[in-house]
Amino acid sequence: EKEKFWRWCGIIGSIAMVLMCQSRAGLVAMLFVSPAVYFISRLNNPVLWMTGGVGMAAASIAFTNLMELADITITEFKQARAGSSRVRAALARIAIQRWRDEAPVWGHGVVERGPHLVEFMPIGSHHSWYGLLFVKGIVGFFALFIPMVVTLIVLFIQAQRCATSRAGLCCILILIMFSFGENLEILAYLFWPALVIIGAAFRNDIVGKSFNAKNV
The missing domain is CATH 1.20.5 (Single alpha-helices involved in coiled-coils or other helix-helix interfaces)
Structure with missing residues (x-):
């Protein structure tokens, strides 16, 4: 956002949302992602x-x-949030065990209700990677892992010269962080603007401008 007023409105609004909802992943992202991208984009x-x-x-x-x-x-x-941490850890153990023992390649295909131990929460619902292994197997796991890694590498390179890519790098880092605490598939309605920004960073004119500037 080029207008300083709206930029600060967005920053203050984001901080307020993180603090009010008491999201632990949000707090970590708020403290570390921006400084990390600042240093990553200045490696040269x-x-x-x-x-x-x-x-x-x-x-x-x-x-x-x-x-x-x-x-x-x-x-x-x-x-x-000790109770939440306990449930997440139990869900992870159940998802990994059942994926490994029952359906390692293609997964179970559907989400299943967990036992009383995890308060009947769906297995894999609190972790993208465990959820992918349980529902879609190793195939589904790599279907998300490979695009994420490629996106991270490309934006890492482009961020040295391109402001749009720096914004996209912030977005992909936040998505990676949240993937270890939430199921990204059911949160797409919230983070779709981040996907738009990442897509803008991959536009041909943005990529060309970034690499031409680097070569100069």
């Missing part, structure tokens, strides 16, 4: 590499403390 900048080298040296000194902090953060993150 020597200043970034020098700054990063100094930062890594400083971080290595405090490595033990940082690991303890990460441990505490992960524990608190899981305890924020």
Whole structure:
């Protein structure tokens, strides 16, 4: 968005939605995706590499403390909604076991209601990858995995020169993060604008402009 007013309205609205719905994946994405894309899109900048080298040296000194902090953060993150974490873990175990033992190639074809242990939640409903393995097998798993990886690599390269690709890179990173906590298939009605942005980044004129700028 080129208009600063509407850009800030969008940013403030997004932050408000994440905080109000208390989405853990949303909080992680809000804190890490934008800084990550900022640095990824400037990998050809020597200043970034020098700054990063100094930062890594400083971080290595405090490595033990940082690991303890990460441990505490992960524990608190899981305890924020302990019941949800327990159900998700049980659903994952059931999905993997039944996929491996019953239908490894094509999956079961349909979603099945889980047992009382997971409060009757559908198996694979809280994780895109486990859900794909259970319902569509290894074939369905790679049908999503390969396009996601290719999209990530292409946008990673284009983001060095193209603002549209940087926006698309943000979108694909958020989708990847949410794929480990939600079923993307049933949330398509929410994130379809992200797919539009990713599609715009793959337009021929955008790709050509990006690579021509890089070659110059």
